[in-house]
Amino acid sequence: MNQEASVVDLANINTLVIDDDAFMLKIMQRILHVNGIANVTCCDTAQGGLDALRQAPVPIDLILLDLNMPEMDGIQFVRQLDSESFKGSIILISGEDERMLISAEKLIAARHIGILGHLQKPVTQEAIIPLLKQLGAKTTFIPSSLKNYSAESLAAAINGGQLFNTYQPIVSLKTGKVSCVEVLVRWSHPTDGLVGPDQFIPVAEDNNLIDQLASVVLTEALAQHKKWQALSLHIPMAINVSMENLASLEFADNFSKIMADAGLLTKDITLEITESRAMKDPMITLDTLARLRLKRFVLSIDDFGTGHSSLAQLRDIPFDEFKIDKSFVTGAWADQRIRVMFETSLNLAKRLSMKVVAEGIESEKDWEFVRSAQCDYAQGYFISKPMAGDALPKWLTLWGERVRRELLPEANAATLTVKASKQGTVLVIEDHDFQRRIQSKILMEEGFSVVTAATSAEALSLLRTLRPALILIDIELPGMSGLEILKRLRSTAVFKNTPVIMLSGSNQKDIVVQSMKTGASGFIAKPFDRKTLVAKVSSVLPH
Numbered sequence: 419m420n421q422e423a424s425v426v427d428l429a430n431i432n433t434l435v436i437d438d439d440a441f442m443l444k445i446m447q448r449i450l451h452v453n454g455i456a457n458v459t460c461c462d463t464a465q466g467g468l469d470a471l472r473q474a475p476v477p478i479d480l481i482l483l484d485l486n487m488p489e490m491d492g493i494q495f496v497r498q499l500d501s502e503s504f505k506g507s508i509i510l511i512s513g514e515d516e517r518m519l520i521s522a523e524k525l526i527a528a529r530h531i532g533i534l535g536h537l538q539k540p541v542t543q544e545a546i547i548p549l550l551k552q553l554g555a556k557t558t559f560i561p562s563s564l565k566n567y568s569a570e571s572l573a574a575a576i577n578g579g580q581l582f583n584t585y586q587p588i589v590s591l592k593t594g595k596v597s598c599v600e601v602l603v604r605w606s607h608p609t610d611g612l613v614g615p616d617q618f619i620p621v622a623e624d625n626n627l628i629d630q631l632a633s634v635v636l637t638e639a640l641a642q643h644k645k646w647q648a649l650s651l652h653i654p655m656a657i658n659v660s661m662e663n664l665a666s667l668e669f670a671d672n673f674s675k676i677m678a679d680a681g682l683l684t685k686d687i688t689l690e691i692t693e694s695r696a697m698k699d700p701m702i703t704l705d706t707l708a709r710l711r712l713k714r715f716v717l718s719i720d721d722f723g724t725g726h727s728s729l730a731q732l733r734d735i736p737f738d739e740f741k742i743d744k745s746f747v748t749g750a751w752a753d754q755r756i757r758v759m760f761e762t763s764l765n766l767a768k769r770l771s772m773k774v775v776a777e778g779i780e781s782e783k784d785w786e787f788v789r790s791a792q793c794d795y796a797q798g799y800f801i802s803k804p805m806a807g808d809a810l811p812k813w814l815t816l817w818g819e820r821v822r823r824e825l826l827p828e829a830n831a832a833t834l835t836v837k838a839s840k841q842g843t844v845l846v847i848e849d850h851d852f853q854r855r856i857q858s859k860i861l862m863e864e865g866f867s868v869v870t871a872a873t874s875a876e877a878l879s880l881l882r883t884l885r886p887a888l889i890l891i892d893i894e895l896p897g898m899s900g901l902e903i904l905k906r907l908r909s910t911a912v913f914k915n916t917p918v919i920m921l922s923g924s925n926q927k928d929i930v931v932q933s934m935k936t937g938a939s940g941f942i943a944k945p946f947d948r949k950t951l952v953a954k955v956s957s958v959l960p961h
Contacts, residue, residue, distance in 0.1 A: 430457070431455050431457065431479045431480055431553065432457045432459075432474065432476055432477065432478050432479045432480070433450060433455050433457060433458045433459070433478070433479065433480045433481070433482065434458075434459050434460075434461065434467055434470055434471060434474075434478045434480070434481045434482070435447065435450075435458060435459070435460045435461070435481075435482045436460075436461050436462075436463075436464060436466075436467035436481065436482070436483050436484060436487070436492075436495070437460075437462065437482075437484040437487070437511065438462050438463065438484065438487045438488060439462075439484070440462060442484070442511075442539070442541075443460040443462065445540075445541065446458075446460070446482055446511070446541065447460055449541065449542075449543050449546055452543060453543070453546070453547065453550055455480075455550075459474070459478075463487065463488075463489060463490070464487055464489065464490035464491070464492070464494065464495040464498075465489065465490055467481070467483075467495065468495070468498055468502075471499075471502065471504070472502070477505065477506065478504075478506050479506045479507070479553070480506055480507050480508075480509065480534075480553065481499075481504075481506060481507070481508050481509070482508075482509045482511055483495060483496075483508055483509070483510055483511065484511050484512055485510060485511075485512040485514055485518070485519070485522060486512060486513065486514060492510070492512070492522065493522065493525065496508070496522075496525065496526055496529060496531065497529075499529075499531060500529040500530075500531065504531055506532065507531075507532035507533065507534050507552075507553065508526055508531060508532065508533050508534065509533075509534050509535060509536065509537060509546070509549050510522055510523065510526075510533075510535070510536035510537065511536070511537045511538075511539060511541055512536070512537075512538065512539065513538065513539045514538075516538075516755070517755060519536040519538070520536075520755070522536070523535070523536060534549045534552045534553070535548075535549045535552070537549070567613075567617060567618055567621055568621075569621055569624075569625035569627060572605075572618050572621050572622060572625070572627060572631075573625075573627060573630075575605055575607070575618075576627065576630055576631055576634055580605055580606050580607065580608070581603055581604070581605055581606075581631070581634055581635070582603070582604055582606060582638070583601050583602065583603055583604075583635060583638045583639055583642065583807065584601075584602045584603075584604055584804035584805060584806060585599040585600070585601060585602070585642070585655075585804060585805055585806075585807055585810060586599060586600045586602055586797060586802060586803070586804040586805070587599050587600075587797070587801060587802050587810075587813070587817070588600060588656065588775055588795050588796070588797045589795065589796055589797075589801055589817075590794070590795055591776075591785075591788060591789045591793055591794060591795060591796050592794075593826070594817070594818075594821035594825060594826045596653065596814065596817070597654065597795050598653065598654035598655055598656050598686075598688055599653055599654075599655055599656065599810065600655075600656040600658075600690070600797065600804075601635060601639045601655055601656065601657050601658070602615065602658075602804045603615055603631070603635045604804075605617075605618055619631075619660070622660075622662075623660055623661075623662045628660050628662040628663060629662075629663060629666075632659075632660070632663055635657070636657065636676065639655060639657065640676070640680045640682075642807035643655065643680070643682070644680070645807065645808070646807070646810065646811070647681075647885050649811055650842045650843035650867060650885070650886070650887060651810075651811060651814070652686075652883055652884055652885040653810070654685075654686040654687065654688065654883060655686070655687060655688070656687075656688040656689075656690050656718065657687065657688070657689055657690065658690045658692060658720070659689045659690065659691055660692075661691075661703060664691075664702075664703045664706045664707065665699060665702055665703060665706075666702070666706070667702060667705060667706065669706050669710075670706050670709040670710050670713065671709075673710070673715075674713050674715075678911055681885075681911060681912050682912075683882060683912060684713050684714040684715045685714055685715075685716065685882055686882070686883065687715050687716065688715075688716040688717075688718050688739065689710060689715055689716065689717055689718065690718045690720040690741065691707070691717065691718065691719055691720060691735075691737075692720040692721055704734060704735065707735050707736070708735075708736060711736040711738075716738045716739060717735065717736060717737045717738050717739070718737065718738065718739035718740070718741055718775070719731060719732065719735070719737045719739070719740055719741065720741045721741060721743040721777075722740060722741065722742060722743060722763060732766075732770065737772060738772060738773060739772060739773045739774070739775060740763070740766075740767035740770075740772040740773070740774050740775070741774075741775045741777055741797075742760060742763045742764065742767075742774065742775065742776050742777060742793075743777060743778070744777040744778020744798070745778070746759040746760045746763055747760055747776045747777055747778040747779065747784065747788065747798075748778035748779075748780050748784060748798075749780075749784070750784070750787055750788075751783050751784065751786070751787035752783070760776075760788075760791070761791065764791060764792075764793060768792075773794045773795065774793050774794045774795065775793075775794065775795040775796070775797055776788040776793045776795070776796050776797070776798075777797050777798060778797075778798050779796045779797060779798030779799070779800045779801055780798050780799050780800055781800055782800065782825075784798065784800060785800055785801075785825065801817075802817070842866060842867070842886070842887030842888070843866065843867045843868070843869060843884070843885075843886045843887055843888075844861050844866045844867070844868050844869070844886055844887065844888045844889070844890065844955075845868075845869050845870075845871065845877065845880065845881070845884060845886040845888075845889045845890070846858055846861070846868060846869070846870045846871070846890045847870075847871045847874070847877045847889065847890065847891045847892060847895070847900065847903065848870070848871075848872070848890070848892045848921070849872050849873065849892060849894075849895050849896060850892070851872075853892070853944070854870050854872065857890060857951065858870060860948050860951055860952070861951075861955070864952060864955070866887075866888075869884060869886065873895070873896070873897065874895050874897055874898035874899075874900075874902070874903055875897070875898075877891075877903060878903070878906075881907075881913070885912070885916075886916065887916075887917070887959065888916070888917045888918075888919070888955065888958070888959060889907070889913075889916060889917070889918045889919070890918075890919050890921060891903055891904060891918060891919070891920055891921065892920075892921050892922070893920055893921065893922040893924075893929065893933070894922060894923065894924075900920060900921075900922075901920070901932065901933065901936055904918055904920065904933070904936050904937055904938060905936055905937070907937070908936065908937035917939040917940075917958040917959055917960075918937065918938055918939050918940075919938065919939060919940045919941070919942060919954055919955070919958060920933040920938045920940070920941050920942075921941075921942050921943075921944060921946075922941070922943060922944065923943070923944045924943070925943035939958040940954050940957060940958045942954050
């Protein structure tokens with residue numbers, strides 16, 4: 419839906435009021451006149467309203483429509499409006515309950531007719547004014563169903579580089595920290611402009627193009643992730659997977675290899691499963707999803723409550739994450755019906771020990787509502803619209819400031835993001851507080867961003883999402899020693915070549931030799947001065 423702001427002179431609005439209650443017609447006519455709308459036609463039957471619409475010397479701009487009328491009710495009347503290609507707007511007036519009025523609104527919108535809202539009888543002047551003010555926006559509906567794209571045009575777009583990715587952050591409602599970014603594909607059509615995925619993903623699924631499309635999306639996403647890593651930003655990603663993608667027993671192994679070759683941990687990848695269609699072969703799909711889960715990819719059920727997603731999928735598939743569809747989130751703070759659906763979904767997910775993402779956070783009231791409901795994560799335009807990958811680093815800085823100052827002033831600023839620096843990020847693993855502070859101070863003065871860990875467990879937890887340019891490890895750590903940590907790092911593809919400097923209060927030859935044999939890039943004996951640390955760091959980092 420595109421909206422073009424304009425100023426409307428209410429005196430020139432041509433209005434039709436349809437209600438089988440003569441007294442209500444008089445009331446509505448008086449209210450409209452008081453608000454400056456002089457051109458008002460009243461009809462006490464829906465058929466009379468259709469006749470007036472067809473015979474009007476100028477097009478009707480606004481219809482106030484009663485739903486419950488004899489012979490032809492309001493729903494039937496709207497059906498006729500659709501066939502007449504009515505271009506104006508509608509305000510519903512009825513004594514029916516709120517749920518009925520909301521359903522009627524959705525039906526009108528589905529027929530691509532402008533709906534300004536509804537009024538419950540008895541109608542007051544105070545209630546109608548906000549709806550009349552919406553006439554200041556000219557609304558043009560461009561339904562996706564009116565534009566069909568062929569498989570040939572989509573194939574040409576895939577091969578011709580017309581598809582591109584955008585990235586929308588998902589953030590923690592507790593800390594504000596970015597959990598991951600969802601990869602969202604778009605089509606830059608040469609004549610139609612920006613085309614959303616709802617218009618071409620089904621075409622890809624129906625014409626055996628979905629694997630080719632997914633490959634393009636994934637290749638671009640991994641290239642973008644590499645750019646972020648060069649800035650010392652490690653951002654986990656959420657990738658949408660079609661049921662068509664999962665209909666192959668080779669998918670789990672192929673996808674795992676691609677991630678490993680890109681240096682990504684499986685825990686850094688969330689696979690969002692949207693059941694826009696039923697499974698072709700439930701056995702193969704469940705086989706694939708189970709193996710992905712065994713490989714420790716995060717599985718998320720997307721848009722629960724829509725499409726084919728159901729309780730049966732929650733029962734059968736080992737999902738880790740539950741995304742509540744935006745239709746059950748946006749405005750839930752003000753709408754009892756939506757709130758009940760949101761709370762029911764949240765409670766279901768929590769009872770199943772799943773992390774919960776609330777989609778459709780469009781306002782600060784949405785944000786505060788889902789926070790107070792103890793939801794885990796949030797996504798929506800209030801946080802950020804989908805953006806180009808190169809725009810993310812700047813957004814991270816702005817988001818951190820916004821969280822600190824406005825949304826979560828109580829949050830620890832240091833937990834929000836790892837800031838990029840000219841030299842990159844260094845992880846210092848040191849249990850001695852004074853040593854930790856001294857090393858950090860020297861490195862920060864040399865232009866590095868520094869993250870610290872006081873224990874091996876804390877370090878390993880950080881390394882699930884952090885990709886430092888350099889790691890400093892004290893050998894004499896309690897519990898797991900520094901050499902054991904180093905051995906673990908060198909056994910993984912992700913940290914196999916990361917520069918690591920070992921530090922120890924012992925300068926015995928066997929300690930140094932053991933460190934180098936285990937894979938250390940360098941060794942420093944404590945105590946050391948600034949010059950020694952800077953020189954060693956410079957010698958192990960690539961130039």
